[in-house]
Amino acid sequence: MGQIDTYALGDKIDACDLKQVRSIALLRASESLFFVSFCELRGMTTDDGSQVETIIFEVEPEVPQKPVNDIRNRELVAIVVRDEFDIPEVLALREDFPLVPHTNLRPFTTPKSLCLYEDIEEARLKFAPGDFLENIRDWFSKTALGKLHQDHQQLEPFVMTNAPRLILPVEFKDCDDDIIVSNVYLGHSGTSLQNGILYCVPKTDNPKGNTSKLFRIISVRTQARKHGIINRLPLHFGDLRDIIIPLGVDLLSIVRSTLKDVVDLPKEERPAFLILALRLPRKRITEGSIENEELISVIFEANFTQLVCEFGLCQIINGELARLVPIDENRDGSVLKISILNTCTAFDSKIARSTSGTINIPDYKITLIGCGAIGSQLQANMARMGIGTWTFIDDDLILPHNFARHLAMPGCEGFTKAELMGEFTANLLGKEKVKVIQGRLQNISSNTEIFETLKSADVIVDATTSIAASRELALASEIRGRRISLFLNPSGTDAVLLYEDEDRTTTLDSLEMQYYRFLMNEPQFENHLEKPESKIRYSNSCRDFSFVMPQSRVGMFAGILSGALIDVMNGGAGGVKLWRLDEEDWSVKAFSNVANKSIVIGLGEWSVIIDEGFLHKVRSYRVDHLPDETGGVLLGCYDVIQKKIYLVDVTSSPEDSIERVSSYVRGTRGLRQEIEQAILTTSGQVDYMGEWHSHPVGASANPSSYDLGLLGWIGMIMDARGLPGVEMIIADNDEFCLLLVGAEENSESLKASVTRREPTNLWFSAGRTKGDK
Amino acid sequence: MHTITFYPLGNADTCLFELANGKLLLFDYADVRDPKDKEDKRIDLHASLKEKLQALDRSNMDVVAFTHADDDHIHAMSEFFYLEHAKKYQGDERIRIDELWVPASVIIEEGAEDEAKILRAEARYRLKQGEGIRVFSRPERLAKWLETSGIKLEDRRHLITDAGQLVPGISIKSDGLELFVHSPYAKRSEESIEDRNEGALIFHATFVVDGVDTRMFIIGDTIHEILSEVVSITKAKKREERLQWDIFDIPHHCSYLALSSEKGKKITMPVPDVKWLLDQGNDRCLMISSSKIITNEDTTQPPHMQAAECYRTAANSSEGEFIVTMEHPNTSNPEPIVITIGKEGPTLLKRQHGPYIIASGQSAPRAG
Structure with missing residues (x-):
C-alpha cells in the first residue's frame, strides 16, 4: 500500500511491537467484528520517546447504490493512537475521498480526519474499542446517505477548532453592510494571544486597566456557499486569501485599505492588533436558500508595525516606521501567520430572546417600582429572557444584609437598588433598554419625572410590598398602564400576584379586596398574613x-x-393568583381567581366600592333563604385619605337570627369569632363595617322605617371609631340599596344621599341601583 | 421503502419481498435445515418466517411463487402453508397463500412425487376453482389439461400470464413494483419433455421509490441456453430495459452451467449473451448467490468456484458486491441477507449486532 507511505504514518510494525494499550484493544475488538478487517500496522516514535501507533483497517460501511456522498462499500482508514485515554484520530485514506461535512480541518487536504463525536469529553468516558470501530463504520454509512446531519442540526462550522476564543461585539455580526471596520477595546483573559478569550469590554464601561487593548476589527461578508466547501486549515494569510477568493472577496485589498486608514495615526491611537471577522452566508444545498451566516474570525499574529510592513505600506528605516509611496505591491502579507479564533457573539436582546424562546413576546415598556429581593430577581429573569424596556424606581441603598436575597453582590454597597438594576439590564440588553429614576413612589403627581415615566409605561409592576404604595398606584387614571402587584406573604410561604385587566376595569385596590375575600374563605390561608417571630436587626434603625x-x-x-x-x-384579563410552597417536598400549589368587575358607587364625599363577586355572594345568600329575609354583617375596609369604603365580604346569618318573610333580626351566635377571624386573617385590613339584609320577593330595595332605624343603630356603634357605617339592602331583580351613616362631618346620624348619573341611566338613590347592565 | 430478504439455506432458495405498502411476496420455500444437526448453520426457515409474520400480525402471504418444482425450492412447503385442496394441510397455525404463482410445468407435468406432487395438486385445485392462482406460460399450453378437467381456456385465460407481459395485480402505481415475465416463454415450452429447470420462472422486477428505479433479476435454476434465449428474444423485441439490473439473483446456486457449458479452470467464461447480460449491471450493483460457502476448490456440485470468480469479476468491474448467503456476514454465523430499496437505490444492510442482541438471542450455557 504505497499510498499509505505518502501519509507519513511511520514504518510497518508487527502486532508484537505494539505498546499502546488502546491499539492492542482495538486490534482485538476488530477480530469479532464482521465488517472491519485488519490490514496493517504502522508505528513511529515521537520526540518524547512515546510510540504513535497507527492501525489500518478496511471498513465495510452500509452504502446504498446511489449515495449522496461518494462513499465506497470498502474504505481504508487509519486509526492513530497516541495515548491511553484520548480518542484516536481517524483518517480516511482514500486519495479521492470526497469533501464531506464532519471532518476536522487540517493544514493538508488528505487524508481526511473524521469528526466522530460532538461531545468529546463524553466520548472519552464511554470509549469501548468495538463501539469505536462501529462508530467509524456508522460515520461512513450516514455520510453516504448525507444523514450525518439531522435536518434540525446546525450546519457544521467552517472550521472545527477548539474552545471559543473571541467574543465579538454584536455590531460586527448583525449588520447589513458587507464591510464594517471599527476599533474596539477587547479585554483578554489569557496570558498570551495563543490562549484565553478575547472579550469585548462591557458596553457601559470605558476600558479599564491594562488588560484591554485596542483592536481593529474588519467584518466582511462573503458570497453564499454550500457548507463543507473548504477543505483545509489556513495557517498563513496567503492561504486564507486563496480560500476566500472563490467567495467573491479579496481580503488583501480590504486589509490594505484598512491599514491605510490607520497608518498615519499617532502611536497612542494605533490599534495593537488586527482581526478579520468573516461572515459566510451558507446554504445546506447548493440550490437552497441562505440558511444562516457563519462567523469565522482570524487574528494576525503580528503587531501594528509588522502589519504595515508586511502589507507593503511601510518599512523600517533607522529604527523608525516610514511610509512607502507607492505601496510595495510585492509585500502582500501572505507569509503572515494567522490564528483562527472560534467566535461567538456577545449577548444581546436578540440572542436572549432566541435562546429563551421568547422571540414572539412583544417589547413591553415596564416600570418596576420596588427592586427588592423579589423584584430584583424577577426582573433579572426577564432581562435574561430579553423581555422588556425598563424603568426602575427604587432609591433604597444596597446594604450587606441584602446579599442574602437580592440580585446584588458585594461590591454594590452604596448604590441604590434602581441603579443596580439599571446597570445589570444595560449590560445584558443595552443602554437603550433601561432608564433609572432615583426616587420613590410618594404622591405621584408631585414628582413629575416619575409621573411622566409612568404615563408611558405599558405595564407598571409594583414590587414594593407596601400597601400604601400599592393603593397610591391604583389611582391616577391619567396613567393608563395596567398595574400589577406582586409580593410574598410575611412568612415567605406564599407568593401573590394581583393583576389588573388591560382596560383597568378593575383596579388594583379592588383586586386587593378580592384577595382578602379569598383569604377569608380559604381555611388553609388563615395564616397567610401572619408575621413570623424571627427578626434580625441590621442596624439600629427600626426600619x-x-x-x-x-x-x-x-x-x-x-x-x-x-x-x-x-x-x-400577554393575556388581557385581570385576576388574583397565589402560590404556596410545600417545603416538605418542594411542590408548589397554585390558586387562581379571575377578577370580578368592580363597581363604584358615590355617596356624598365617599365612594363605596364593591365587586361583582361580592354581589354574587350576597345575592345567593338571599336566594337560599327565600321566602324569608336573611342578612348578616358587612366586612370591609376604609381608605380614609381617598374617602373610599371597600365592601369585601359578608358573614352569613348567625344561627340564632330570626328570619321571617318580612323581617330579619340578626343574631349573635359565633359572630364575634367570625369577625375576629376575618380581622386576623387579613391582618387587620378588614373589619366590621355595618349590616346587610335582604328583602323578600316582590319588595323593592327601598329602606323601610325599620331599616332606617337599623341605620341609626349602626351609626351609634361606629361613632366610637369615628368612621361611617354602612347598611346594605339586597332585593329582587338585582336591586340593592346602600345607606351610609356618619359620613359627613357635621351631619345627623341618619343620612341618605341622592345622586343621579347619566348617561348610563344608573341612578343612585341612597345608592339604589336598578341593575347595571 | 421495500425490503428484500435472502435466506441462508445452503444450496436452496427462498427470497421474500416486503413492499412499502405491506404486501408480502415469497419466491420459493425451502425449509431444508436439519434440526437434529447442531452444526447445520442453515436458518430455520419455518420459524423465521412464522416469527416475521407474527410480528406483522399476519397469517398470510399475498403471493407465494414457486419458480419450479425442484426440492430445493419447495422443500417442506406442505408443512408450512395452508393448502386449499386438502383438509390435512389446513389449520389456524398454517400460513395462507392469497395467490399462488407457478410455471405451467407444475400443472401439466406427470410423474411428480412428494412435495412436487402436493404442489401440483394445490395448483390444479386452485386453477380448477378459478381463483388464488397465476400460471405462467403461453396460455394454449394449458388448454389440453383444462379440457380434461372440463374447463374452457377462455374461462381461465385471465389467470395465465405469458412471457413478455407484466404480472397483473402488481403495479408501480399501487405497489411501487412491477414484474416483467421473461420465462417460461413460448419456445421452450413446446418441447414434449418438460425439463423443470427450463420451464422455470424468471422475472425482471422494477421497484420504484420516489421516482428512482431499482431493477432485479429473479432467476431460480436455469441454464445458459435459456438465459441466452431470454436475452436474444428480449433484444429482438427491443425491450432491453428489461435486461438492465441493479440486483442479480445468481441462478442455480452459482453453478457454471448458468454461464457456459465449459467450467473453466479458475474462471468460467460466460457465453456471449450471458456475458452481455452480466454487463447490464449498473454501477454498485449487488449479485447474490444463494448457495453454500464457496471455497477455492474445484467441486462437481454447485457452487462452482469458477462461476463465482466470473460473477465476482463482473461485480468488481462496476464497484459492486458479490455476496453468498452462507457467507454473510461471516461463514460461522450466516444471517439473512437484507437489502432495502429506497430513493438511493438498493442498500445491502451490514449490521453488526451489539453483545446484548447476541446474548439475548441465545440460551446461556448451563450454570450451577
Missing part, C-alpha cells in the same frame, strides 16, 4: 429589620412570578 427567609424560596418564587407575569402581560 432595617429583616425577616428570616432563605434564598431558595425567594429564587423559586421569583421564577414562578416572572413566568406568571409574562403570561399575564
Whole structure:
C-alpha cells in the first residue's frame, strides 16, 4: 500500500511491537467484528520517546447504490493512537475521498480526519474499542446517505477548532453592510494571544486597566456557499486569501485599505492588533436558500508595525516606521501567520430572546417600582429572557444584609437598588433598554419625572410590598398602564400576584379586596398574613429589620412570578393568583381567581366600592333563604385619605337570627369569632363595617322605617371609631340599596344621599341601583 | 421503502419481498435445515418466517411463487402453508397463500412425487376453482389439461400470464413494483419433455421509490441456453430495459452451467449473451448467490468456484458486491441477507449486532 507511505504514518510494525494499550484493544475488538478487517500496522516514535501507533483497517460501511456522498462499500482508514485515554484520530485514506461535512480541518487536504463525536469529553468516558470501530463504520454509512446531519442540526462550522476564543461585539455580526471596520477595546483573559478569550469590554464601561487593548476589527461578508466547501486549515494569510477568493472577496485589498486608514495615526491611537471577522452566508444545498451566516474570525499574529510592513505600506528605516509611496505591491502579507479564533457573539436582546424562546413576546415598556429581593430577581429573569424596556424606581441603598436575597453582590454597597438594576439590564440588553429614576413612589403627581415615566409605561409592576404604595398606584387614571402587584406573604410561604385587566376595569385596590375575600374563605390561608417571630436587626434603625427567609424560596418564587407575569402581560384579563410552597417536598400549589368587575358607587364625599363577586355572594345568600329575609354583617375596609369604603365580604346569618318573610333580626351566635377571624386573617385590613339584609320577593330595595332605624343603630356603634357605617339592602331583580351613616362631618346620624348619573341611566338613590347592565 | 430478504439455506432458495405498502411476496420455500444437526448453520426457515409474520400480525402471504418444482425450492412447503385442496394441510397455525404463482410445468407435468406432487395438486385445485392462482406460460399450453378437467381456456385465460407481459395485480402505481415475465416463454415450452429447470420462472422486477428505479433479476435454476434465449428474444423485441439490473439473483446456486457449458479452470467464461447480460449491471450493483460457502476448490456440485470468480469479476468491474448467503456476514454465523430499496437505490444492510442482541438471542450455557 504505497499510498499509505505518502501519509507519513511511520514504518510497518508487527502486532508484537505494539505498546499502546488502546491499539492492542482495538486490534482485538476488530477480530469479532464482521465488517472491519485488519490490514496493517504502522508505528513511529515521537520526540518524547512515546510510540504513535497507527492501525489500518478496511471498513465495510452500509452504502446504498446511489449515495449522496461518494462513499465506497470498502474504505481504508487509519486509526492513530497516541495515548491511553484520548480518542484516536481517524483518517480516511482514500486519495479521492470526497469533501464531506464532519471532518476536522487540517493544514493538508488528505487524508481526511473524521469528526466522530460532538461531545468529546463524553466520548472519552464511554470509549469501548468495538463501539469505536462501529462508530467509524456508522460515520461512513450516514455520510453516504448525507444523514450525518439531522435536518434540525446546525450546519457544521467552517472550521472545527477548539474552545471559543473571541467574543465579538454584536455590531460586527448583525449588520447589513458587507464591510464594517471599527476599533474596539477587547479585554483578554489569557496570558498570551495563543490562549484565553478575547472579550469585548462591557458596553457601559470605558476600558479599564491594562488588560484591554485596542483592536481593529474588519467584518466582511462573503458570497453564499454550500457548507463543507473548504477543505483545509489556513495557517498563513496567503492561504486564507486563496480560500476566500472563490467567495467573491479579496481580503488583501480590504486589509490594505484598512491599514491605510490607520497608518498615519499617532502611536497612542494605533490599534495593537488586527482581526478579520468573516461572515459566510451558507446554504445546506447548493440550490437552497441562505440558511444562516457563519462567523469565522482570524487574528494576525503580528503587531501594528509588522502589519504595515508586511502589507507593503511601510518599512523600517533607522529604527523608525516610514511610509512607502507607492505601496510595495510585492509585500502582500501572505507569509503572515494567522490564528483562527472560534467566535461567538456577545449577548444581546436578540440572542436572549432566541435562546429563551421568547422571540414572539412583544417589547413591553415596564416600570418596576420596588427592586427588592423579589423584584430584583424577577426582573433579572426577564432581562435574561430579553423581555422588556425598563424603568426602575427604587432609591433604597444596597446594604450587606441584602446579599442574602437580592440580585446584588458585594461590591454594590452604596448604590441604590434602581441603579443596580439599571446597570445589570444595560449590560445584558443595552443602554437603550433601561432608564433609572432615583426616587420613590410618594404622591405621584408631585414628582413629575416619575409621573411622566409612568404615563408611558405599558405595564407598571409594583414590587414594593407596601400597601400604601400599592393603593397610591391604583389611582391616577391619567396613567393608563395596567398595574400589577406582586409580593410574598410575611412568612415567605406564599407568593401573590394581583393583576389588573388591560382596560383597568378593575383596579388594583379592588383586586386587593378580592384577595382578602379569598383569604377569608380559604381555611388553609388563615395564616397567610401572619408575621413570623424571627427578626434580625441590621442596624439600629427600626426600619432595617429583616425577616428570616432563605434564598431558595425567594429564587423559586421569583421564577414562578416572572413566568406568571409574562403570561399575564400577554393575556388581557385581570385576576388574583397565589402560590404556596410545600417545603416538605418542594411542590408548589397554585390558586387562581379571575377578577370580578368592580363597581363604584358615590355617596356624598365617599365612594363605596364593591365587586361583582361580592354581589354574587350576597345575592345567593338571599336566594337560599327565600321566602324569608336573611342578612348578616358587612366586612370591609376604609381608605380614609381617598374617602373610599371597600365592601369585601359578608358573614352569613348567625344561627340564632330570626328570619321571617318580612323581617330579619340578626343574631349573635359565633359572630364575634367570625369577625375576629376575618380581622386576623387579613391582618387587620378588614373589619366590621355595618349590616346587610335582604328583602323578600316582590319588595323593592327601598329602606323601610325599620331599616332606617337599623341605620341609626349602626351609626351609634361606629361613632366610637369615628368612621361611617354602612347598611346594605339586597332585593329582587338585582336591586340593592346602600345607606351610609356618619359620613359627613357635621351631619345627623341618619343620612341618605341622592345622586343621579347619566348617561348610563344608573341612578343612585341612597345608592339604589336598578341593575347595571 | 421495500425490503428484500435472502435466506441462508445452503444450496436452496427462498427470497421474500416486503413492499412499502405491506404486501408480502415469497419466491420459493425451502425449509431444508436439519434440526437434529447442531452444526447445520442453515436458518430455520419455518420459524423465521412464522416469527416475521407474527410480528406483522399476519397469517398470510399475498403471493407465494414457486419458480419450479425442484426440492430445493419447495422443500417442506406442505408443512408450512395452508393448502386449499386438502383438509390435512389446513389449520389456524398454517400460513395462507392469497395467490399462488407457478410455471405451467407444475400443472401439466406427470410423474411428480412428494412435495412436487402436493404442489401440483394445490395448483390444479386452485386453477380448477378459478381463483388464488397465476400460471405462467403461453396460455394454449394449458388448454389440453383444462379440457380434461372440463374447463374452457377462455374461462381461465385471465389467470395465465405469458412471457413478455407484466404480472397483473402488481403495479408501480399501487405497489411501487412491477414484474416483467421473461420465462417460461413460448419456445421452450413446446418441447414434449418438460425439463423443470427450463420451464422455470424468471422475472425482471422494477421497484420504484420516489421516482428512482431499482431493477432485479429473479432467476431460480436455469441454464445458459435459456438465459441466452431470454436475452436474444428480449433484444429482438427491443425491450432491453428489461435486461438492465441493479440486483442479480445468481441462478442455480452459482453453478457454471448458468454461464457456459465449459467450467473453466479458475474462471468460467460466460457465453456471449450471458456475458452481455452480466454487463447490464449498473454501477454498485449487488449479485447474490444463494448457495453454500464457496471455497477455492474445484467441486462437481454447485457452487462452482469458477462461476463465482466470473460473477465476482463482473461485480468488481462496476464497484459492486458479490455476496453468498452462507457467507454473510461471516461463514460461522450466516444471517439473512437484507437489502432495502429506497430513493438511493438498493442498500445491502451490514449490521453488526451489539453483545446484548447476541446474548439475548441465545440460551446461556448451563450454570450451577
